[in-house]
Amino acid sequence: MSARNPGLDLDLEWVSKVRVNTQAVLKRAQQVQGRKVAKKQWQAAWLLKAVTCIDLTTLAGDDTPSNVHRLCMKAIQPIRRDHLKSIDMHDKGITTAAVCVYPSRVADAAKALKAANSDLPVASVATGFPAGQTHLETRLDEVRLAVADGASEIDIVINRTLALTGQWEALYDEIRQFRQACGEAHMKTILAVGELANFTNVYKASLVAMMAGSDFIKTSTGKESVNATYPVAIVMVRAIRDYFLQTGHKVGFKPAGGIRTAAESVVWLTLMKEELGDEWLSPHLFRLGASSLLADIERQIYHHVTGRYPAYQEFPMA
């Protein structure tokens, strides 16, 4: 991760001045989606870059130590070694950026990675994920317990009630407390954009989350009915850019929820490159939160290497 965002005092005047031009956002999102996709080795290079930015995720009620173990092994070796070798990428240390699990599975992930001599970070969702509707003390305890179990990244969810009722100061105070509870662990703040009603709220929530010291802002939990969309991403990355121009602090971006195809992963990278520049194309400042994206990226790499597509069952754990 890059230098941390220390945050700043809540600037309510800045928050209250926010206006978002919806038509301009939609137009810009269409432009990014319409870009021609790279082919052949350039496509393979983009896809491997995407792999290194994935927070490989399992957030299911039936998660067990054994499927978390398999997830960790997949994160360590996300693409077949023989395929990497044939494109001369086998010694580049390609792994996913992190694994992401529920708080009660953090210890399993930390144990599996340690046993494999891997220092891949464990990210834990927290603060009553996905709805965030538990008492503040419970949410703070959850952060502390996940850190104690070995999480070095915490994906908190914001209190949507506070955002929807315009209680920005209370939202800032909560996020500030989460940041304190994280200690050295980096904090990604999930806005759950599908529940924030409009782009102006998304921009304001992004700003408040960054002022409160978030290291990343993240679109969604993957459990809302609308998750990561390109228009909402334009709003969030512009907030990141404005915050950087105003304060000099770089905040990362993590789209998450419903990202399933290799082609989409390239659009996300293109969006970052065009909106924030090359520095935001690394796992220090960009993550893709996804539980099933890796399968399609593997398929495309397989095709690049062998000239044919495999069946999905050839990659049961991706």
Ligand SMILES: O=C[C@H](O)COP(=O)(O)O
């Ligand atoms: O944070 C990550 C998301 O929960 C993953 O969502 P997904 O299962 O739709 O990929």
